[in-house]
Amino acid sequence: MRDLDISEVAKRSGVPASTLRYYEERGLIAAIGRRGLRRLFDPGVLERLDLIALGRAAGFPLDDIVPMVRPDAAPHIDRAKLLDKADELDRMIRRLGMLRDGLRHAAACPEPDQLQCPKFRRILRINARRRTA
Amino acid sequence: MRDLDISEVAKRSGVPASTLRYYEERGLIAAIGRRGLRRLFDPGVLERLDLIALGRAAGFPLDDIVPMVRPDAAPHIDRAKLLDKADELDRMIRRLGMLRDGLRHAAACPEPDQLQCPKFRRILRINARRRTA
DNA sequence: TCTTGACCTCAAGCCGGCTTGAGGTGGCAA
DNA sequence: TTGCCACCTCAAGCCGGCTTGAGGTCAAGA
Numbered sequence: 001m002r003d004l005d006i007s008e009v010a011k012r013s014g015v016p017a018s019t020l021r022y023y024e025e026r027g028l029i030a031a032i033g034r035r036g037l038r039r040l041f042d043p044g045v046l047e048r049l050d051l052i053a054l055g056r057a058a059g060f061p062l063d064d065i066v067p068m069v070r071p072d073a074a075p076h077i078d079r080a081k082l083l084d085k086a087d088e089l090d091r092m093i094r095r096l097g098m099l100r101d102g103l104r105h106a107a108a109c110p111e112p113d114q115l116q117c118p119k120f121r122r123i124l125r126i127n128a129r130r131r132t133a
Numbered sequence: 134m135r136d137l138d139i140s141e142v143a144k145r146s147g148v149p150a151s152t153l154r155y156y157e158e159r160g161l162i163a164a165i166g167r168r169g170l171r172r173l174f175d176p177g178v179l180e181r182l183d184l185i186a187l188g189r190a191a192g193f194p195l196d197d198i199v200p201m202v203r204p205d206a207a208p209h210i211d212r213a214k215l216l217d218k219a220d221e222l223d224r225m226i227r228r229l230g231m232l233r234d235g236l237r238h239a240a241a242c243p244e245p246d247q248l249q250c251p252k253f254r255r256i257l258r259i260n261a262r263r264r265t266a
Numbered sequence: 267t268c269t270t271g272a273c274c275t276c277a278a279g280c281c282g283g284c285t286t287g288a289g290g291t292g293g294c295a296a
Numbered sequence: 297t298t299g300c301c302a303c304c305t306c307a308a309g310c311c312g313g314c315t316t317g318a319g320g321t322c323a324a325g326a
Contacts, residue, residue, distance in 0.1 A: 051257065154304090155283075
């Protein structure tokens with residue numbers, strides 16, 4: 001598999017060409033060269049894009065992803081940062097679970113006004129403490 | 134408990150006054166009236182703000198939260214929609230759980246280059262399919 | 267050789283979710 | 297009664313992450 005045209009990368013990765021150019025500008029990926037004006041990419045860029053997508057899905061800002069995918073080195077990932085992010089995801093997952101339970105309960109609850117339901121109110125208060133306290 | 138001034142609401146809820154005005158403009162909360170120019174809020178707004186915070190924390194855009202907290206029509210909450218949301222949350226939770234496991238594994242994996250780790254690659258590919266397929 | 271259109275650059279725009287700032291009003295303590 | 301200042305409105309700005317558009321170049325097929 002040889003060098004890829006930007007449109008080829010876009011097609012295979014699902015990432016629009018405009019985004020690829022943007023990522024290059026941000027230092028997330030690099031073209032290995034040009035044919036005339038046109039960028040040529042190594043197929044390895046596809047894996048980097050998967051990694052970038054994973055990072056984005058996990059909620060990392062692009063700036064945080066740069067050091068993980070630096071095109072000039074083997075991907076180096078800060079393990080401590082990963083663990084922090086994993087913990088953050090755990091907290092997020094618990095909150096989502098609470099919200100899901102809250103919605104399900106609200107849907108099932110016979111109270112005409114769900115805000116009056118004690119179970120629902122409890123869920124709300126637990127979440128609220130994160131800001132207020 | 135009497136009607137609350139905007140600064141009182143801000144203090145009790147932890148939500149800045151500017152955000153409260155913004156939320157009112159977006160239809161997320163409503164003042165019960167004015168004293169002169171000044172908004173007066175029913176203490177119940179604090180609970181709605183908790184609900185909004187829960188939704189925000191769960192990653193919902195404000196537009197999605199509006200129907201959940203409508204200051205009018207408490208009895209007309211669309212229960213089917215709530216259940217749909219709950220299912221959506223379940224899917225999101227599973228996905229985030231995968232990501233969390235992926236991050237933890239990447240942090241623990243002895244491979245010098247995480248991209249070579251088969252487990253990590255599998256997670257990468259699964260995540261990638263959501264865009265590519 | 268010529269034409270075409272896929273690629274290029276650079277600047278500006280968009281969206282969500284707020285914040286900030288300028289300029290105005292009026293409730294309340296003195 | 298006066299004066300302060302917390303509140304008001306409206307418009308603009310900011311940030312991250314892209315997209316869009318105008319105007320230019322050039323590799324490759326006819």
